[in-house]
Amino acid sequence: MNNIAVIGSGTMGNGIAHVFAQYGYKVSLIDISEDALKKAVATIDKNLARQVEKGSITADVKQKALANLTTSTSVKEGIGQADLIVEAATENIDLKLKIFKDMDEVANPAAILATNTSSISITKIASVTNRPAQVIGMHFMNPVPVMKLVEVIRGYATSDETTKTVMELSKKLEKIPVEVNDYPGFVANRILMPMINEAIYSLYEGVAGVSEIDNVMKLGMAHPMGPLQLADFIGLDVCLSILRVLHDGFGNPKYAPCPLLVNMVQAGHKGVKSGNGFYQYKTGSKELVVADRFKR
Ligand code: CAA
Numbered sequence: 001m002n003n004i005a006v007i008g009s010g011t012m013g014n015g016i017a018h019v020f021a022q023y024g025y026k027v028s029l030i031d032i033s034e035d036a037l038k039k040a041v042a043t044i045d046k047n048l049a050r051q052v053e054k055g056s057i058t059a060d061v062k063q064k065a066l067a068n069l070t071t072s073t074s075v076k077e078g079i080g081q082a083d084l085i086v087e088a089a090t091e092n093i094d095l096k097l098k099i100f101k102d103m104d105e106v107a108n109p110a111a112i113l114a115t116n117t118s119s120i121s122i123t124k125i126a127s128v129t130n131r132p133a134q135v136i137g138m139h140f141m142n143p144v145p146v147m148k149l150v151e152v153i154r155g156y157a158t159s160d161e162t163t164k165t166v167m168e169l170s171k172k173l174e175k176i177p178v179e180v181n182d183y184p185g186f187v188a189n190r191i192l193m194p195m196i197n198e199a200i201y202s203l204y205e206g207v208a209g210v211s212e213i214d215n216v217m218k219l220g221m222a223h224p225m226g227p228l229q230l231a232d233f234i235g236l237d238v239c240l241s242i243l244r245v246l247h248d249g250f251g252n253p254k255y256a257p258c259p260l261l262v263n264m265v266q267a268g269h270k271g272v273k274s275g276n277g278f279y280q281y282k283t284g285s286k287e288l289v290v291a292d293r294f295k296r
Contacts, residue, residue, distance in 0.1 A: 001169060002026060005082035007075065007099060009033075009040035012116050013088035015144025018044045021068040022061065022145070023173050029071045030078035037071040044069065047145055075099070076106045083108070084169070086138055088116040091241060096120055097128050104129035112162055114138040118238065119189055119245040122155035122182045132157035136166050139188065140175075142234070150177045151188050184249030189242045196239055197258055199227035203278070203294070204260040210278045210294045228278040229288065231261075232271030240265045 002025060006017045009031040017029045017040070031037050048062040072078030079085055085107060087099055096115065103113060113135045115125055126135035137153025150170040154163055163179060170177035180187045199213050208216070214226020223230075231239050240262065246255040264270075264277065269291075271277035280291045 001083040001165070003080070003082045003084075004028070005030060005079045005085045007031075007078075007085065007087045007103070008089035008116075009036050009071075010088065010090070011142060012140060012144065014040035014043050015047075015142065016086055016088055016116065016140055017069060018047060018065070018145055019140075019173050019175075021065040022048070022057065024064070025068060027069050028078045028080065028082065029069060030073070030075055031071075032073060034073055037073070041066075041069065041071065047143075051145065075102055079103060079107050079111075081108050082111055084112045084114060084166075086114045086116055091118060091120065091238060093120050093124075096125055100125050100135070101128045104131060110134075112136065112165060114166065116140055119185055119242045121184075122153050123157065126155045126157055133159035134162050136162050137182070137186065138166055138170070139186065141188070148174075148176045149188070150175045151186055152177045152179050153182050153186050154179065155182045185242060185246045190246065193239060193242050193246060194255065196227045196231045196234075197243055197255070197261070200231070200258040200261050203228065204258050209296045210290045211288075232277035232279055232281075234271070235273055236261060236269065236271045236277055237265050 004020045004025045005028045006013050007030045009029050017027045021027045029037060029040060045066065048065055051057045052059050052062050085103055087096065089095055089099055096117065100113060113129060115137055116139055117137060118139060122135065122137045126132035129135055135155055136158050139151035139153060141147035141149050152166050167177045167179060185193060202208060202213050203210060210228050214228050217223045217226045225233060240257055243255055243257040268274055269276045272281050275282045276291055278291060278294060280289050283289055
């Protein structure tokens with residue numbers, strides 16, 4: 001397995017392309033927007049430079065990684081004869097079903113079709129293809145070049161062979177793969193999102209302020225980011241949509257999203273990507289500043 005295609009060049013897509021290219025795979029990065037592709041390549045260049053600066057890779061590895069990378073705005077051309085295609089498009093079920101239907105038609109029949117979805121059913125995605133045994137979840141964590149985990153999700157029909165190939169491939173990227181089954185939220189988000197939701201409820205009910213809640217988890221539980229900062233980092237819209245998948249999928253009220261989260265997303269406050277969330281990100285400084293409405 002040497003040729004990889006990555007569909008979607010946003011934060012996750014460019015991180016996934018970065019890691020495969022860094023470990024010597026030929027990577028074709030695909031997006032509908034030429035502009036998005038240019039930005040993605042610039043981000044990969046910047047993040048590789050950061051690794052060179054820190055001494056975790058050499059300048060030669062950086063050059064080779066960039067040389068391994070090509071871009072395309074056409075799914076058919078970009079996929080070519082790829083052995084593995086990792087879809088990392090926007091988290092929208094209709095979009096993902098369409099991408100899988102299209103790529104199933106044009107991809108090499110032996111290719112594995114993987115999705116980086118954080119919560120959409122792998123079984124459902126596989127059902128629109130003619131190769132459900134070769135469809136699997138390959139859920140990377142943000143920032144992809146840094147985080148060690150790959151959550152490998154077996155759909156109802158995913159074969160042992162496909163699972164084994166993806167587990168081994170993840171290890172070649174120096175990641176630690178963990179095999180899980182396809183139920184709402186898989187494991188990562190089934191555990192992470194209720195924690196984030198509970199942190200938002202604690203703020204909503206006035207138990208404590210933003211910094212206090214985050215400090216409890218950072219200083220008390222050694223989390224690198226508090227749950228509210230992490231929610232901003234992931235995207236509040238993404239957190240809300242994953243909570244809805246958990247709520248709908250299990251029918252259990254314990255997953256009901258906090259009304260404060262719903263309001264913030266409706267108001268366009270989506271965290272880092274919109275410049276405002278529990279913290280504000282427009283100051284240009286690296287220091288965390290609590291958003292005005294949550295200042296105490
Ligand atoms: N590319 C390459 N390297 C990067 C990077 C990137 N995009 N981002 C950070 N780094 C490197 C830095 O260069 C630095 O390297 P060294 O350790 O060699 O010095 C290291 O990562 C730490 O970065 P910083 O010093 O800039 O900042 P930090 O110490 O505050 O760490 C963080 C930043 C790694 C993001 C850390 O805060 C963290 O681990 N946060 C939690 C992240 C997390 O939980 N991610 C999972 C989110 S959930 C998800 O993704 C899935 C989902 O379905 C929702």
